[in-house]
Amino acid sequence: MGFLKNYIKTVYEAVSSLLKGMKRTGYYFTHHKEIITQSYPDNKDTMILPERFRGEVVMPHTDSNEHRCTGCTACELACPNGTIKIITKFEMTPEGKKKKALDTFVYHLELCTMCNLCIEACPTNAIKMAQNFEHSVYDRSQLTKTLNKEGSKLMEGVE
Amino acid sequence: MLEEIGTSAEGDLIINVGPQHPSTHGVLHLVITLQGETIKKVEPHLGYIHRSIEKMCESLSYRQFIYVTSRMDYLSSHINNLGCALAVEKGLQVEVPRRAMVIRVLMSELTRLASHQLWWGAMAMDIGALTPFFHAFREREMINDIMEETCGARLTMNYMVPGGVMFDLHPDFQKKVKEFIAHFKGKIDEYDELLTGNVIFRERTVGVGKISREDAISYGCSGPVARAAGVSCDIRKHAPYDMYSELKFDEILHTDGDCYARYLVRMQEMRQSLNIIEQLIDNIPEGDFQAKTKAVLKLPKGEYYSMVETARGEFGVYIISEGAMTPYRIKFRSPGFSNLSALDHMAKGSKIGDLVAIMGTLDLVIPDIDR
Numbered sequence: 453m454g455f456l457k458n459y460i461k462t463v464y465e466a467v468s469s470l471l472k473g474m475k476r477t478g479y480y481f482t483h484h485k486e487i488i489t490q491s492y493p494d495n496k497d498t499m500i501l502p503e504r505f506r507g508e509v510v511m512p513h514t515d516s517n518e519h520r521c522t523g524c525t526a527c528e529l530a531c532p533n534g535t536i537k538i539i540t541k542f543e544m545t546p547e548g549k550k551k552k553a554l555d556t557f558v559y560h561l562e563l564c565t566m567c568n569l570c571i572e573a574c575p576t577n578a579i580k581m582a583q584n585f586e587h588s589v590y591d592r593s594q595l596t597k598t599l600n601k602e603g604s605k606l607m608e609g610v611e
Numbered sequence: 612m613l614e615e616i617g618t619s620a621e622g623d624l625i626i627n628v629g630p631q632h633p634s635t636h637g638v639l640h641l642v643i644t645l646q647g648e649t650i651k652k653v654e655p656h657l658g659y660i661h662r663s664i665e666k667m668c669e670s671l672s673y674r675q676f677i678y679v680t681s682r683m684d685y686l687s688s689h690i691n692n693l694g695c696a697l698a699v700e701k702g703l704q705v706e707v708p709r710r711a712m713v714i715r716v717l718m719s720e721l722t723r724l725a726s727h728q729l730w731w732g733a734m735a736m737d738i739g740a741l742t743p744f745f746h747a748f749r750e751r752e753m754i755n756d757i758m759e760e761t762c763g764a765r766l767t768m769n770y771m772v773p774g775g776v777m778f779d780l781h782p783d784f785q786k787k788v789k790e791f792i793a794h795f796k797g798k799i800d801e802y803d804e805l806l807t808g809n810v811i812f813r814e815r816t817v818g819v820g821k822i823s824r825e826d827a828i829s830y831g832c833s834g835p836v837a838r839a840a841g842v843s844c845d846i847r848k849h850a851p852y853d854m855y856s857e858l859k860f861d862e863i864l865h866t867d868g869d870c871y872a873r874y875l876v877r878m879q880e881m882r883q884s885l886n887i888i889e890q891l892i893d894n895i896p897e898g899d900f901q902a903k904t905k906a907v908l909k910l911p912k913g914e915y916y917s918m919v920e921t922a923r924g925e926f927g928v929y930i931i932s933e934g935a936m937t938p939y940r941i942k943f944r945s946p947g948f949s950n951l952s953a954l955d956h957m958a959k960g961s962k963i964g965d966l967v968a969i970m971g972t973l974d975l976v977i978p979d980i981d982r
């Protein structure tokens with residue numbers, strides 16, 4: 453008798469444990485609104501990503517095509533992957549002195565790991581992280597970008 | 612599953628699992644010697660995702676090398692980064708502000724929760740239950756959103772820096788974490804309902820993959836794997852770092868050492884993590900979030916070691932400095948490697964179907980093993 457009692461008890465416990473799980477599954481089956489299935493964010497224009505989200509490095513320009521980069525290479529030194537390459541040139545100041553200035557800010561997006569160290573290192577807040585997260589292109593060379601716009605120059609008052 | 616079938620001299624069947632088998636969660640290659648359906652030997656072959664991170668670190672400065680460790684155990688990247696930051700701080704002898712310490716502990720525990728949630732879903736899927744996976748990822752998404760808002764990234768945050776944290780907390784952080792706690796407290800009971808008592812799950816895990824206390828110590832197991840075998844090894848208790856010495860929480864210990872004990876340890880650890888977050892979330896002190904450090908960090912000549920408790924076990928960082936801008940040598944002690952070494956011992960004598968359950972409860976992250 454003891455054996456039979458145990459047997460029935462085990463079967464009862466097993467079935468009840470299965471039903472317990474099925475109850476939970478059944479709950480979600482009948483409560484469609486609690487199921488969270490998210491589709492791919494196609495609404496890129498209206499979507500708001502967190503301000504700090506790190507998608508790629510950009511250099512903001514003002515309306516009069518001015519940036520804040522002095523070409524000090526602090527970001528280039530801070531970068532662990534060699535993502536940033538800064539090419540500088542010498543400009544003549546109105547006083548007739550030679551002054552180092554930014555020529556090309558080369559940014560290799562394909563090497564970037566979005567670690568944010570360059571932004572932290574920048575003394576003039578010339579670069580920042582943008583929220584763009586779709587980077588797929590057909591050719592790898594398209595991922596090498598020049599961040600400063602053509603004909604742009606240093607904002608006045610930024611040293 | 613079967614890439615190459617061979618037989619040994621004694622007539623045993625030798626099969627390969629991996630390197631791309633889905634149940635191995637990555638590029639783990641196991642060579643299994645079978646006698647019938649019984650496992651005689653499991654031999655892990657490593658190196659498929661070796662990136663020589665330790666060598667890479669020798670050419671990176673003390674600020675730069677931290678981001679690489681996020682790519683080791685990517686599920687507890689915050690805690691890995693914290694271990695590195697602590698080692699560098701030991702060398703620099705900087706005092707971390709109290710606010711930064713609280714933020715670090717909060718982030719570590721949120722990471723531990725996210726990691727255990729993913730483990731719970733993935734392990735159940737290995738064993739054959741698909742539903743838990745979706746439940747686990749629903750809650751994990753909330754943590755990822757919190758991380759995204761404060762740290763700027765969802766998986767590889769690089770948020771811990773020597774001297775504190777990179778940014779201050781987002782204004783919404785406290786509100787969102789409280790929402791998450793209220794939500795998750797109900798859901799963790801749901802987790803238990805779905806899986807813990809389930810008869811099929813218990814049949815697959817109770818008494819499977821046993822390891823004794825002595826063996827767990829001699830194989831160097833740590834984290835939930837060792838605690839399930841009765842080894843008291845929680846770094847947060849035995850060598851507390853940051854705020855942990857002031858917090859009240861229990862170290863979960865079980866003595867069975869089987870798959871089910873490992874499962875229970877992690878499930879109860881999730882509740883403990885919630886407990887820790889609850890203690891801190893209302894008491895975040897005001898102040899700086901980062902101590903002032905020099906632009907170029909140089910550690911004085913010497914050796915520095917720090918250890919932290921990740922979701923998988925003890926993670927150690929050993930830095931040898933010659934006084935230069937870059938470390939002379941860095942060694943990482945990763946929990947996954949030691950836990951994997953016990954796989955052969957656990958699996959010996961059990962059936963081949965049990966191997967997946969054992970691997971699932973070991974919670975292997977392959978980039979952590981290979982580095």
